[in-house]
Amino acid sequence: MTDAAELRSRTQELLAAHPPATTDRLDFLKARFDAGLAWVHYPEGLGGLGVPRSLQAVVDAELEAAGAPDNDSRRNGIGLGMAAPTILKYGTEEQKQRYLRPLWIGEEVWCQLFSEPGAGSDLAALGTRAVREGDEWVVNGQKVWTSGAHNARWAILIARTDPNVPKHAGITYFICDMTDPGVDVRPLRQITGEAEFNEVFLTDVRIPDSRRLGEIGDGWRVAQTTLNNERVAIGGMRLPREGGMIAPVAKTWRERPELRTHDLHQRLLKLWVDSEVARLTAERLRQQLVAGQPGPEGAGMKLAFARLNQELSGLEVELLGEEGLLYDDWTMRRPELVDFTGREAGYRYLRSKGNSIEGGTSEVLLNIVAERVLGLPSEPRTDKDVAWKDLAR
Amino acid sequence: MSAQPDLLYSEEEEALRSAVRDLLADHCDAPGVIARTESDAPHDLAAWKALADGMGLAGLLVPEAQGGQGATHREVAVVLEELGRAVAPVPYLTSAVVATEALLECGDEELLGQLASGRAIGALAVALHRPPGTVFPAVRLENGTLHGELTGIADAVAADVLLVPAEDGGLYAVNASDATVTPQVSLDLTRPLATVALNGAQGRRLGDAEPAVRRALRSGAGLLASEQFGLADWALTETVRYLKERKQFNRPVGGFQALKHRLAQLWLEVVNLRAAARNAADALANGEYDEETAVAVAVAQAYAAPVAVHAAEEALQLHAGIGMTWEHPIHLNLKRAKADSIAYGTAGAHRSAVAELVDLQAP
Numbered sequence: 001m002t003d004a005a006e007l008r009s010r011t012q013e014l015l016a017a018h019p020p021a022t023t024d025r026l027d028f029l030k031a032r033f034d035a036g037l038a039w040v041h042y043p044e045g046l047g048g049l050g051v052p053r054s055l056q057a058v059v060d061a062e063l064e065a066a067g068a069p070d071n072d073s074r075r076n077g078i079g080l081g082m083a084a085p086t087i088l089k090y091g092t093e094e095q096k097q098r099y100l101r102p103l104w105i106g107e108e109v110w111c112q113l114f115s116e117p118g119a120g121s122d123l124a125a126l127g128t129r130a131v132r133e134g135d136e137w138v139v140n141g142q143k144v145w146t147s148g149a150h151n152a153r154w155a156i157l158i159a160r161t162d163p164n165v166p167k168h169a170g171i172t173y174f175i176c177d178m179t180d181p182g183v184d185v186r187p188l189r190q191i192t193g194e195a196e197f198n199e200v201f202l203t204d205v206r207i208p209d210s211r212r213l214g215e216i217g218d219g220w221r222v223a224q225t226t227l228n229n230e231r232v233a234i235g236g237m238r239l240p241r242e243g244g245m246i247a248p249v250a251k252t253w254r255e256r257p258e259l260r261t262h263d264l265h266q267r268l269l270k271l272w273v274d275s276e277v278a279r280l281t282a283e284r285l286r287q288q289l290v291a292g293q294p295g296p297e298g299a300g301m302k303l304a305f306a307r308l309n310q311e312l313s314g315l316e317v318e319l320l321g322e323e324g325l326l327y328d329d330w331t332m333r334r335p336e337l338v339d340f341t342g343r344e345a346g347y348r349y350l351r352s353k354g355n356s357i358e359g360g361t362s363e364v365l366l367n368i369v370a371e372r373v374l375g376l377p378s379e380p381r382t383d384k385d386v387a388w389k390d391l392a393r
Numbered sequence: 394m395s396a397q398p399d400l401l402y403s404e405e406e407e408a409l410r411s412a413v414r415d416l417l418a419d420h421c422d423a424p425g426v427i428a429r430t431e432s433d434a435p436h437d438l439a440a441w442k443a444l445a446d447g448m449g450l451a452g453l454l455v456p457e458a459q460g461g462q463g464a465t466h467r468e469v470a471v472v473l474e475e476l477g478r479a480v481a482p483v484p485y486l487t488s489a490v491v492a493t494e495a496l497l498e499c500g501d502e503e504l505l506g507q508l509a510s511g512r513a514i515g516a517l518a519v520a521l522h523r524p525p526g527t528v529f530p531a532v533r534l535e536n537g538t539l540h541g542e543l544t545g546i547a548d549a550v551a552a553d554v555l556l557v558p559a560e561d562g563g564l565y566a567v568n569a570s571d572a573t574v575t576p577q578v579s580l581d582l583t584r585p586l587a588t589v590a591l592n593g594a595q596g597r598r599l600g601d602a603e604p605a606v607r608r609a610l611r612s613g614a615g616l617l618a619s620e621q622f623g624l625a626d627w628a629l630t631e632t633v634r635y636l637k638e639r640k641q642f643n644r645p646v647g648g649f650q651a652l653k654h655r656l657a658q659l660w661l662e663v664v665n666l667r668a669a670a671r672n673a674a675d676a677l678a679n680g681e682y683d684e685e686t687a688v689a690v691a692v693a694q695a696y697a698a699p700v701a702v703h704a705a706e707e708a709l710q711l712h713a714g715i716g717m718t719w720e721h722p723i724h725l726n727l728k729r730a731k732a733d734s735i736a737y738g739t740a741g742a743h744r745s746a747v748a749e750l751v752d753l754q755a756p
Contacts, residue, residue, distance in 0.1 A: 242751075253753055260756035268753060269744040273695045280668040284400035291401060300661045369660055370653035374633050377648030 004058045007051070011037055011062040020068040029071055029105045032063075038071075038104045042088065046100050054290050071106045074337050078148060079103045079110030082226045083156050090173070090214040090222050099154070099175070111152035113143040113176060113200055114223070118393060121364050123158075124167045124220055125383075125391060128202060130159035130174065137161075137174065137212070139182075139205040145358070149185045149198040150334055152178045156226060157207075158219045163389040170388050171219035175211040182206070192350045193330035196338050227360070239279050244305070245312040245341055245348065246275040252319060252345075259319050268319075271312050278304045296373040303365050306355035309340060313348040320345055398675040398689075399467075400668055406471045413450070413475040416443055421481045423722035429482060430582035430725075436551040441483040444472075445511025451489040452509030454497065454612075460506035466612065470619035470674035477623025480725040482583040484548035488514045490616055495556050495564060495609040499600030504554060504566060516552035517609055518567075518589050520545030524738020525610035525690070526746070531558040531602065538593040539565060547736070549574050549587040557591065558602035565596030581732035583725060611690055614737035615677050618670035618693035624730050625663045625704035628723070632656065632708045652711060659707055662700045669693040688750050694743040698734035705730040 018031045032038055033047040037059050042048025063070070073080050080103070087099055102108040119126040128141025139159055149155070155176040162170035176183070182205035187195035214222040242250055253260065253268060281304070285297045317324040328344040340351055356362040370376045383391055402410070420440035429435060445451035453469050455461020469490060476485055488508060492515030496505045507513035519529045522545060532541030539559060549555065552574075555567045573590040599605070633656055636647030646652060669692055676689035705727035709716040716723045734740065748755060 250751075250753060257754070257756070260754075262756055265748070265753075265755050266741075266744070269695075269748055272751070272753060273692050273744060273747060276692050277665045277669045277696045280398075280400065280672050281665045283397065284668040284671065287397075287399070287401050293401075297664050300664055303661060304665070363654070366654045366657040367650070369657035374653075374656055374660060376633065376637065376653050376656065377645050379648070379650065380644075 004055060007037075007040065007049075007055055007058045008062055010035060011059050015063070015066050015068065020066060025069045026105060026107065028069055030101070032068075033101050033104055037063075039084075042100075046088070046096055047104050071104060073106075075151075076103065076106050076109045077338075078112050078156075079108070079154075082112060083110040083154070086156065086173075086213060086222060086226045087175075089225050094210070095175070095213070103154075108153040109148060109151050111146050111149045111155045111178070112226070113146060113149075113155045113157040113202075114226075115145045116142060117144055121361055123223075124171065125388070125393070126158060126160060126171070127393075128157075128159045129163075130161050130172060130207070132161070132209075135209050137172075137207045137209065139174075139176070139202050139207060141202050143200040143202065144188065144197075146185075146198045146200050147196050147338060148336075149178065149200050150187070151336060154178060155200075156213075158223050160388065161216055161219075164387050165217070166385055167383065167388040167391065168220045169217055171223070172216050173213040173219035173222040174207050175213060176202075176205065176207055177211075180205045180207075187332075187334055189332055190350075191353065192347055193327075194333040194335055196335050239282065241276060241279060242272075243279070244275065245309045245352070246272060248341065248345070248348070249312050249316045249319065252316060256319075259321060264315065264319055267315055271308065271315065275308055275312070278308060296369075299365065299369050299373055302359065303356075303362050303369075306352075306362055309348075309352035309355050313345060313352045316345040317349045398672050400671040400675065402471065402671075403467075406468060409468055410471050410475055412448065413444070413472055414478075416440070416448065417475060417479040417481055421479045423725070424720075426480060426482060426583065426725060427719065427722065435482055435576075435582060435585050436484060436548070437482050438551070440481060441485075441514075441551075442511065444483060444485065445489070450485070451493075451511040454490065454493050455505050455509040459502055459509065461509040465678035466616060466674045467671075467678045470616055470670065473616055473619040474623035474626070474670075477620035477729070478627040480583050480624070480722070480729050484514050484516070484551045486613060486617065486620065487516050487548040487584075488552070491609045491613040492517050492554075492556055494612045495605040496599065498605040498608045499564060501566070501599045504599070507554075513553040514548070514551050515554050515556060516546055516549045517606065518543050518546050518549070518555045518557040519606055519610070521547040521584075521586060521732075521737070522735045522739075523610060524742040524746070525607055525614055527738075527742075529558060529606060531560045531562075532591055534559045534561050534563075535593075537595075539567060539591040539596045540593060542588055542590045544577070544588045545586050546574075546589050547584050547586055549589055550576050550585060555589060556599065556605075557589070557596060558606060559596070562602055563598045564600055564602035564605050566599055567591065567594050567596045571595060579732075581728045583729060584732065610737055611687070612677055614694050614743070615673040615686075615690035617733060617737055618666070618673050618697040621697040621701035621730065621733050622663070622666045622670045624726055624733070625659075625666055625701045628701075628704035628708035628726055628730075629656070629659050629663050631723075632659075632711050635712055655707060655711070659704055662703065666697055666700045669696045684750060688747065691743045691746040691750060694738060695740045695747060698740040701730040702727075702734050 014035045018028050036049040038047035040049050040051050040056050041053035043050050116126050130137040130139045157174045157176040158171050160170050161172040182203045184201040186199045188197045188199050189195045288295045327346040371378050449462050452461030453464040457463040493508050495517050508515045523529050532539045552569050557565045557567050559565055571594040575588045577586045579585040637645055639646050673689045673693035676686040709723050715721050
């Protein structure tokens with residue numbers, strides 16, 4: 001049994017053998033992965049030691065104190081948060097060995113080819129087709145809202161392999177090579193002026209069957225692992241008091257007394273309290289996870305943060321008055337990182353509109369809470385037993 | 394900021410919850426509580442005796458050396474969650490929390506022992522709507538006796554001893570039999586208010602009123618959030634249960650998306666309220682009457698009051714016709730929730746406290 005003390009000594013051994021000051025960044029990260037200190041809850045040989053996730057903090061603290069480089073996880077959020085757990089759960093041994101190490105190190109960035117113009121909240125209705133030809137699959141279709149597609153080496157992809165069965169049953173999950181000549185990535189400009197998302201057109205893209213994740217026709221179930229991890233990643237960040245979107249508003253309020261009004265004061269105080277309570281709920285959820293009693297609260301965290309981000313950034317634009325009429329820069333750009341709290345108030349206001357859409361709309365999440373947490377009856381379904389090819393579209 | 398608060402319930406706290414819930418199932422069923430509201434005895438003194446004497450819960454905040462259980466605000470909060478769920482008409486918050494905290498501040502061993510054992514019920518003679526830290530009326534002290542009238546004193550009709558602030562800055566213990574206690578027709582019939590008139594009553598000076606009242610109201614406000622959580626959690630649970638059963642248009646009405654979304658939103662609020670209430674209880678339990686505790690209490694109260702009221706109002710609307718009847722217990726929950734939204738300061742008063750504490754000043 002590996003405990004905190006042993007993890008500490010393993011970390012010190014790594015640091016002694018590969019002093020961060022004199023070791024190349026990628027070499028250090030590879031050595032860390034091979035020592036099982038990348039994500040300690042992963043199995044041995046795959047960057048972990050098979051110990052509880054909560055012990056990761058022990059390793060991270062030692063490495064941070066020693067000034068060791070990290071894997072810049074924000075650059076590969078989809079890889080780390082979504083692709084990796086799915087590969088771990090459904091991948092073959094060969095797939096795990098091939099993909100997880102460069103993914104964790106950050107050598108290979110991942111993106112997600114799930115949503116389509118005709119399949120948003122009803123993701124299972126997706127129409128991108130994958131047709132078997134010998135040992136390969138030939139893929140044709142259009143994906144959308146693909147963040148980071150322009151930087152990605154690999155994509156997780158779900159496509160329709162059988163149109164003659166109901167929609168959930170005819171989907172298969174693949175790993176798609178983003179350098180394939182049939183992959184065409186085009187920026188999709190957003191209301192902020194920039195393009196963090198893309199449209200991805202897939203034309204006769206050939207994927208070897210060895211890059212299939214899970215069984216043929218089982219892609220919907222495999223995708224649930226991905227999507228559950230996405231919501232945890234979006235809502236589960238640990239924040240200090242006045243962290244997140246409340247921070248810039250509170251700062252402006254304190255520094256600019258001339259902007260204050262009574263109406264804004266009341267609204268700010270209410271949102272400050274709501275932010276603090278949401279932080280406490282997230283902290284309580286974290287304590288439940290550490291204690292091994294995960295609660296259903298996670299389903300609600302994304303809803304809460306979407307609303308807070310939108311109301312706080314909206315308040316900030318109003319608070320700024322004359323300055324609120326200005327915008328920092330409409331130039332079309334393709335940012336490498338998605339940053340909800342970066343730039344200025346106008347950007348934060350516009351970007352936060354996406355918070356209640358991306359990763360499941362707030363309306364869909366409310367359905368999930370109502371049905372899975374409260375056990376209320378599900379919507380009447382007319383699409384469950386109909387072959388995908390016969391659905392209305 | 395100090396160490397992270399413990400926001401969970403311990404196994405002991407869960408065991409305490411079960412015991413209190415069982416007891417209330419025996420004593421405080423809804424038809425009984427409703428019938429009692431219009432009787433001459435609004436308080437359920439049998440349930441009180443079982444809680445205070447039988448289970449020793451009146452003395453949770455009092456150290457063992459002074460005749461109590463030596464527990465903390467965390468356990469008291471769990472008791473209040475259950476009392477809130479049942480809208481139990483017992484003077485627990487007023488006697489075992491608010492009056493007891495005032496006596497702890499004054500260090501009065503004799504009365505502490507009596508309240509802790511449940512042999513006596515105490516009531517702080519400060520109107521229920523006063524938030525922590527505000528001014529409060531005091532009675533006149535003339536020739537060593539007390540004179541004056543105070544209104545809005547919660548649970549005074551059940552009290553054996555009243556803790557009365559006087560104009561000399563002292564807090565005085567007055568036997569209820571030496572005062573004229575007159576019930577006021579109250580919105581919340583399960584925590585009724587009364588006027589207290591003193592006409593030359595004898596009082597025993599316990600100590601300074603200001604710090605005692607401040608401490609009492611701060612604990613009262615902070616722990617009220619746990620009662621409000623209990624109220625809100627009951628309202629949500631009952632409404633979800635009912636909407637799964639109730640059928641209209643040939644299907645359970647809980648399957649209609651408009652109602653599902655409302656209940657999911659309410660669930661979010663209730664989950665948040667639990668975290669805020671646990672945080673306040675934990676801060677109070679750590680015994681530091683510092684700024685962190687003040688923030689935790691103000692945040693909990695600023696959040697709790699609207700949520701408990703919203704939960705009760707949603708429960709009424711979603712139960713529809715049956716929710717408007719005197720027979721159904723929703724009105725007990727609604728009246729308590731609405732009264733609680735004023736008790737120990739409104740949400741607005743607590744938001745103003747937050748503004749001072751975290752330096753978000755008014756224009």
